[in-house]
Amino acid sequence: MELTAALDRLRRTPFLLDVVRSADDLALVASREGGRQAVGILRRAIHDDENQLVAIAAVHALGRVFDDEADDVLSELLSNEHAFLREHAAWAFGGRLPRMDAVSRLVGCVVQAGFTGMLAQRTLQQWGASAPDHIALALESALISESEPGARSRLVETLGLVSGRVAGRALREIAANVGEQQDARVAAIAGLGDRRGDERALRLVREIAAAGSEAADSQATIDAARLALVDLGDAPAAIRFGDGLTVAQLFLHADIDRGLTRAGAGDNGGVATLLVRLGDALASLDGIDRVLTLSRGDAGVAADTLLAAEQLVLADHEFVPVPLLSEPSPQARSWHTRVAAERGIRRALVALGPVDVLHLRMADVGSMAASSVARELGIPVVFTLAPDPHGVIRALDVAGALTVANFGDVDEREHYWFRHRLVQRLAADAEHTVLFPRPALRDELQELLGIDIDSSPEQYTVVPEGIDLATIDDAILDVEARADGAVIDALDDLDALISALPEHRRGLPLALSVGRLHRVKGMATVVEAWASDATLLATCNLVIVGGDLAAPSPDEQSQLDAIDGVLRDHPRAAEGLVLAGHRPNDVVSRWLAATRLGSGALVGANGIYVCGSLKEEFGIAILEALAAGLVVVTPDAGGPATYVDDGVTGVLVDTGSASGVRRGMADALLIAARDEPERVAAARGIVRERFTVQAMATALERVYATVAENRRLDSMTLSSTGGAS
Structure with a gap:
């Protein structure tokens, strides 16, 4: 069969990304063949634990086989032990006619929340267009036995996506019930905002929005009702002036x-x-x-x-x-x-x-x-x-970290398949x-x-990205003025952090890294590269700017834990490491300038900037560092490779490992120590000539004007032809 041959071709395809891109071909073959035999072939592929990637492709191919047996298999997958099969089945069902015995399982996925819940909710929304009362009754039934606040709010939110009398009645009852859990009430009120033309919904929302009424028992419900009034058209619209x-x-x-x-x-x-x-x-x-x-x-x-x-x-x-x-x-x-x-x-x-x-x-x-x-x-x-997640998939594939055997398990966390398809759709619709x-x-x-x-x-x-060069220029002037006695709060803050280090660490240059505390940004890798090298450790202090240290998110905590692990292995590094947390952009600009020019007796001149990102599509912070005249360490792929002059204004390295970052930092410190005015001028010059935000805005203005004019001409053409195609 052609379907068997298509599956074999997928299994022999050497690169994971090519399998993802070729999955549409498999779905096309499956839709042409159809029937019980095709369902059986795809079912066996789905349950092949050794090739999770082809299993996902087979789920979506099954979604294109319009046969009762295909519905049976997809419905069973909604209860599969593997979360990645559940989510892809919920997704695949969205392109099919409503399957009533699958509704309760999709509702169960909504209750479970997460990415699978979003996909199930989206499918129920699509099915609600043709079977609204059936979907609404299933959601009402689930609400009867569900008491957990988050689950109730998700069920009510889904109910708000369903048209018809049954859903409308249920939403009004929940919205008006002051004894209902707050999140569920907020979801019901938000759902009523989608029901333009429903006078009962409008009256109820107005009543709740009136602070002090019996129906308005919390600020959250009042705010939700005020927003719903906007959705219902019960609010003034902005008045437009000008031709721009x-x-x-x-x-x-x-x-x-x-x-x-x-x-x-x-x-x-x-x-x-x-x-x-x-x-x-x-x-x-x-x-x-x-x-x-x-x-x-x-x-x-x-x-x-x-x-x-x-x-x-x-x-x-x-x-x-x-x-x-x-x-x-x-x-x-x-x-x-x-x-x-x-x-x-x-x-x-x-x-x-x-x-x-x-x-x-x-x-x-x-x-x-x-x-x-x-x-x-x-x-x-x-x-x-941008090629994201495409570049990540290819890199992990080449490194052996992502394989056909673990793709589904990784996809549960990273949603590579979905994001790949989303990029396709966004690009096609643009x-x-x-x-x-x-x-x-x-x-x-x-x-x-x-x-x-x-x-x-x-x-x-x-269109290259750009920065506001005036902000950096002002920062440099502030650092120079401070040398003459001016009081600069941002620099006082930096001094306070360095003063907290042991006395023998004061006066050293800085290696500065700015960004979110996220594994993609590689902050823990930067710390490891510096802490594990005795020469680097003796030559400079490391300042990490970014993250909410008081209330870290899970991603931030993960990086903080990784940094703690580095310090356990290299305890002396704690003497020269500063975790500064997030700072306003204007403050960071002054710290960049101080890293090059120095700050009194506490911060030595000729420091460097380090970017440890696994990927950097362009690099705003890197441009700001170059504009400050710093030598930069950056990834050797993506945007930075187009504007960093390797060995002159910076060092391009493989940031996927601590060894690559370590080499980059050592080379960058040697370049910075020469303190060559020509190098500083070249770094600042390339930003001034090519990468200002004003140049970026001008380029985008031309794009926007062309797009708007093309849309205006299309509208005129449609009007002149009466909308006929």
């Missing part, structure tokens, strides 16, 4: 504010810094009237912002909170916020619109939600495309694609993503 564009950009996994006060904590990394600086730069251009930067935030603040939208019309760059109605979670574990993210993004874009262009970055739940909203509202999307500069860009995109950019060059634009 309104551009929206988002990163939901950060707490973004104008002062970047949370930079380096949790997922508040380089992207958060970039969006603040870039938004300001875009808003200063003649062709752009407003920039909306969306990130997670408080429900009450969001309600205050959107209910007074008409007062925001004159703001050039607005920071708009998107309430996710749950405790902040790391980016990789935020998939459960999909529904709240969609609602929050939709209400912001509608209330503060019209929006001409939405710029998305990263294959995460925020981009997934925003892409769906943009499609619904008819907003064109620009997508910044009106225009922005690319980072990379060595051999065309070859990498062809090899990793199967994209030939030469086939439609008008679809792609290479």
